[in-house]
Amino acid sequence: MTTTDSFLHVTDTTKQGETAGWLRVLAALRKLPLGLVLAWLVLTTVVLWAAMPWLFTAYDPLQGTPGGQLKAPSAAHLLGTDSLGRDLFARLVYGAVHSLSGAIAAVGVGLIVGSALGLVAGSARGRVDTVLMRLVDVLLAIPTLLLSLSIIILLGFGTLHAAIAVGATAIAGFARLMRSEVVRVRNAEFVEAAFGSGGTFARVLWRHILPNSLTSVIAYTAVQFGWAILQISTLGFLGYGAPPPTPEWGLLIAEGRNYLATAWWLTTVPGLVVVTVVLAANRISRSIGRSSP
């Protein structure tokens, strides 16, 4: 809108008085970030799937219907059935808890270990900083998938182990980000002022440096959450995650792969669900990053 337009708009006061109410509603609607609302909606649904799967589907995710194998999507089976006659939608809903808890555990490992490393490195500086950051560089240098596969082989298969393996690859990113934030905040005048008021190192760290560095780390956590779901699905797809009867999303994609020609939905729908959740997490992360000062 140019200056002239808005100017004319304001001078027309009588009209403005009548339409002000409508305009406000319209403006509010136009300003509503549709993508963000959708993202929250997606994430809420998935969380509800994980928390109360029985509300969403009447089928058992593990028990197949004999004779009902590889059925196309229909009113009875919304997303069709797999090679053992199990309802795909039920498997997706019941699988949410595996993917979500795995992702949360993975991000938790990365967040806690990574931020702690970054906090120590950024605030202690000197030799400690150099040693920790070179370690992080080594972690970054190994391809993530290779690293998580090596860790799984050391720890053994399973959902929890897969989560730890994915979390370990996230440590480097968290450590880097946290360190740069800490270095920024540490040079702020209020931190020096806190030392000047007689604060000990630990107190200043806890009271000033940590809370002021966390905002972007929290935004990064949301991105990492999406990324962790993707990684866990990848491990599941490769067969390093949860063992077969578990309706884990990556495993669903892998199992459907054999029937791609006849039952494309078995691979496509779980894949789309993973993509949607990852995108939603990214969108939410962006909004966190923007709203922070």
Added chain:
Amino acid sequence: MSPVQAPVLDVRDLVLSYRQGDERAAVVHGVSFTVEPGEVVALVGESGSGKTSTAQAVIGLLAENGRIDSGTIHLNGEDISRWSSRRLRNIRGAVVSLVPQDPGNSLDPVMTIGAQVRETLEIHGRLDRREADRQVIELLTSVGLSEPALRIRQYPHELSGGMKQRVLIAIAIALRPALIIADEPTSALDVTVQRRILDLINDLRREYGTSVLLVTHDLAVAADRSDRIIVLQGGRIQEQGRTEDVLAAPQNAYTRKLLSDAPSLATARPRPPIEPGRPIAVTVRNLVQDFPLQSGKTFRAVDDVSFTVARGTTHAVVGESGSGKTTTIRAIAGFQKPTGGEIRVGDLDVRSLRSEELRQFRRKVQLVYQNPWGSLDPRQTVQAIVEEPLLNFDPLPRDQRQARVRAMIDRVGLPAALLSRSPHALSGGQRQRVAIARALVLEPDVVVLDEAVSALDVTVQAQILTLLAELQRDLGLTYVFVSHDLAIVRQIADTVSVLHNGRQVDYGTVDEIFSPAATAYTRELIQAIPGRKFPRAAFDRPPLAAAGPLS
């Protein structure tokens, strides 16, 4: 400057507003003024008075969320207030140009000086390269930049602040505009550089007959440099008229207040002399501070500085940027280990302190920072900020601690209702009061103030200085006060050190420093203080013999 000529700029009933969320906040309410050819008009006001918004509207550079609600802006007889930005682009630089506030940020760091000046010439008309270069060198010579042929190949980081501002002025006058808008052109510069830049703008105006709209918060600058003054407050003109008339007989209460608050040599009443025999609170002897440089060499920031401060008095450390004044006081506050020399606070040798002793030492010496926007944690409330030093030292029960915080907040003149607010909800003056409260809550002996009032408006500045004087009288505090503003120093200091390039060139009582006996450098500093035309400039400036270039 005949009155028949049409004004260069004629602003009528200008109303500006900014969009904040769904609301529009009006910042300028019906401002009208004119600028005649060859005239310097000063737009004076504190922050938030709408002076910068008005200037931005004139050149069509209002922020994205700002707009002109009503009123007209006639530039050379044409109303430009409804022009599109494309049409405005044609007159920017050619008819009206801007000298921005901060020379440090206003030049492109990856372009040479020559290329940036040439750009202006090229945008408004084709020139071949050699002709353009010749004009650039001519321009840089006319703004008094030394070795212009060398400068055009240099990058902004190779130039000092004063030189950068000269380049920006060269860009502004490149196309001989009818009007130059100078938005606080010298606020970021030292007083001696400030004087040279303002002299330059004045010379150029005389030579080319360009009009100048000078936007400034500094009434003293406006008084010295303008033909007419417009005083703005809260987006409304409080007073406008010929500079001499406004200064001699201000009609408006706000103008009178601004005049009385402006720290000028005229209004500064020297403090009574300190009686001899007071105990010494701070001793600095032969202080030397070196910093290692990237190249492996060392840079000597402070070189052999010595002074003593008696208990309950104020010692001012004065100098231009880079003179080592901040380094000196940071060493006193224990934030830096000096390379050589001795610093004693009371009976403690600051240099020998180790970590826990240093922490205990903080009870005695507190530092107040220049910038109250950076020195308070944005995530804490006022209560938490002032309480923090107490938590670090005194294991007081909660209610006693809160009582002390409340008493301190009251002592610095803030209402108790602010305790639960966070710093971003406070004004600059209120923040600085909070910072002072935090420094005083431990009841220190010595308070080190690093340019503690330079980031504030004059009226707020005057209030904080009064508060500091009161607190000194009541609590017997000793101040070490760093400032570049000699007018303030004369108002509040008992003794003064003048630093220049890390060396102490003058040291003595305020009267000695402001006497003709001071060194040429100190007299140059005093000469450069704006405000000579203030009506009550009773203070006799020492004559300056053979002033050589210093900047």
